[in-house]
Amino acid sequence: MIAKLHVTKIREIIKETRRIKTFILDMKIKAQPGQFAMVWLPDVDEKPMALSYIDGYAGITVLKLGDFTKKLHEAKVGDIVGIRAPLGRGFKLRDEDKKILIVGGGIGVAPLAPLAEKAVEEGKEVTAIIGAVTKSELLFVNRFEKVGAKVYITTDDGTAGIKGFTTDAMRMLLEKETFDACYICGPEIMMVKALELARAKKIPSQVSLHRYFKCGIGICGACVLDGCGYRVCKEGPTFWDFEIEKCSEFGSYWRNAAGVKVYFKKK
Amino acid sequence: MLNIKVAGLELSNPTMLASGIMGVSGSGLKAVAVKGGAGAIVTQSISIAPREGHKNPTIYTMDDSLISAFGLPNQGYLNYREEIEQLKDTNVPVVASVYGYGIEEYVEVAKAMEEFGASAIELNLAYPNAGKTGSFYGQSEHLTYEVVRAVKSKVKIPVFAKLTANVTDIVSIAKACEEAKADAIVAIGPVGAMKIDIYAKKPVLANKTGGLSGKCLKPIAVRCVYEIAKEVDIDIIGCGGVFTGEDAVEYFLAGAKAVQIGTAVLYRGIRVFKKVCREIESYLKSQGYSSLDEIIGLAL
Structure with a gap:
């Protein structure tokens, strides 16, 4: 429907x-x-x-x-x-995964909070890394803590938690711990890096993408990803690591309302 | 069984992707050509310069029909070159839809598309929601004739004219296309329509009005194809509400040699082309025919 x-x-x-x-x-x-x-x-x-x-x-x-x-x-x-x-297609929590890692940057935390709640409800152990530019912009930390997730915080300016990016915390965490699955949402450049870290440890991961949408239901073609042909609004916005690897534009560019490529600024 | 020659193009099957669907980039069109199984694909309508189109909402969905007004967004023909070039290895004919604000713009874009490797040109004389283009031309016999003639004189590949039903007499417009030596007529584009939300108390689409497509367009479009087929000898491609093989067969019986499918991509998925082909085949077999050719125009 x-x-x-x-x-x-x-x-x-x-x-x-x-x-x-x-x-x-x-x-x-x-x-x-x-x-x-x-x-x-x-x-x-x-x-x-x-x-x-x-x-x-x-x-x-x-x-x-x-x-x-x-x-x-x-x-x-x-x-x-x-x-x-x-x-669109939401995140997939797999029955066999007992221990999951959630990584959210900025407003990207928005869809991850209900994911954490659902994962805990399904009996999974949830660890979350939540990042923001500064302490006052941290989102939904209370929602993660309320369901008993283990929460690590990062801020770009060091006003709370670890000073740095979510991927800095992720790198440190993955040195001492492993997870069955990882769920990532935030700025695309952050997702590229987080995916690399998860891949290095062979942790299956899902990311959630943002693109310019017109119809939102898979017919106008505005959000079709180059390389793989997936529609972000229909086959996505969440993609598994093995799916996004086929999408050559991931981490490189998006398309504006006219369909013209706009390249991401590399940090 | 389903292969057919339309306006000089050899198609492996009579289903074509309609313009404006999945056509922002080559990747979307490729998905339709390869996964979907379309016999040909029509690009989104391309103009001289990049155009953002209308703001959202650009679409309003109903049970089996849509009202939409995207406003002909596209990258401009120079940027679109690499999108078209991606499709070469699919071996599916690419029809480039073009529009312009002025006859010389139609000609410039059509010439470029031929150079980029398009198999045919579809002149957009049908689109109702983008100012003085599209149906602005298709609503005048004189302008229709002039656009078709100008483009025909500058390109060697076949030229289709896509017409609007928002006219007093579509047959006279079709005759103008034939006189100007168009190779085929595509009938019809979306019909002017609108939706007002009674709680917001406003038109839903940002452009206020839009174009109706999908199932509710089919009886109007079949009538147009039938009337044109009675009076005009060039090939006709039916467009409007083809969801199933049975829908397509109606168009063939009315005189169309192929059909375009757009809105049904939403309701039956990208593989709608394969599904429709299977359904046409099973109709032909059940009725004792061995090729599609045999039923074209039987109801005329």
């Missing part, structure tokens, strides 16, 4: 950090962690957003970045939004 547009109201707004807000919707969505919604703000735009709450009323967690997210941050409880969800 193709998810249809459902116009609903914002039920609750939670200020998570200075630049991040969660919007709880007046609707429930039967979804897997890692699936997303196309979120329509009438007169503004429609953008893909990871579902950050899927038990009970559904929610999205939004970083104020461009015009759309700025307008969304101005929304009030009771305002109308259009939702098409659940879309």
Whole structure:
């Protein structure tokens, strides 16, 4: 079934950090962690957003970045939004994996919090590395701690946890511990590095990609990845390591609204 | 059994990917050609310069139909060269859809596409949501004639004209294509439509209006193909709501030699082309035919 547009109201707004807000919707969505919604703000735009709450009323967690997210941050409880969800393929928790590692950078933590909750519910041991530029921008640390995950924190400026990137913490952690599976979401360059670290230890991994979407349901072709032909909105946004290895554009470029390649800045 | 010659092109089967679906890059088209099994693929409509198209929402989905207004986004023909070139090793004919704001723009893009290796050109005279292009040309006999004639005089590969049903008399437009020596007519493009959400109290699409495609377009499109086939001798390619082999057969009986499939990619997946082909074959067998040729135009 193709998810249809459902116009609903914002039920609750939670200020998570200075630049991040969660919007709880007046609707429930039967979804897997890692699936997303196309979120329509009438007169503004429609953008893909990871579902950050899927038990009970559904929610999205939004970083104020461009015009759309700025307008969304101005929304009030009771305002109308259009939702098409659940879309895409969520993260896959495998029965045989007992001990998993979750690595999230910045707003990339949004789909990983419900994943951690589900993993714990399934009896898995969860370790999480959560990173942000600074202490006040750390997202959902409490949600991971609440379900009993072992949490490592990194900040670019050293105001909390380890000073550095999530991948720095991951490198140190993998020297003394191993995991059955790894789940990664954050800036693409971070995901490339995290995937390399996991691969070196032969840990099966999933990443969640971000691309420019138009239809969000797999027919317009805007988010097709070069090299593999996967549609990020349909076969993704989550991909296994062996799938993403076939996608030559991963870590290199994305395509803008016209379809023109835009190269990532290497840090 | 399903191979057919359309406007000089030898197709292994009569299903073509319609323009505007999966065509942003060569990778998407390749997936349709290889995994999907299309007999030919039509690129997204290409213009002179890169164009972002309309803001989202660009699509509204219903049970078996869509209203969409992407606004002809594309990279511009120079960037698109490498996308087309990726398709050479698939051995599936590539039809380049082109549009322009001015006849000279249609000609420039068509010439480039021929040079990049396209097997045919499809002139977009059908698209309703991008200003003075597409259906702006296809709604005038005179402009249709001029665009087709100008492009025909500059390229050697076959030229298709994709027409809109948003006209008083589609047959007179089809005749203008024939007079201008078009090699085939594609009928039809999406029909102007809109959706208003009653709770938001606003049009859903950012462009306000869009184009209707999918199942609900089929009876209109079959009627157009039938009317054109009665009056015009050049090949016709049916387009609109082909989801199954049975849908395709209706078009063949109405006089079309091939069909384009777009919206059904959403409802039946990328492999819809293979599925439709199997269904056409089983129809032909059950009716005692040994080739597709035998049923073209039987209902005329």
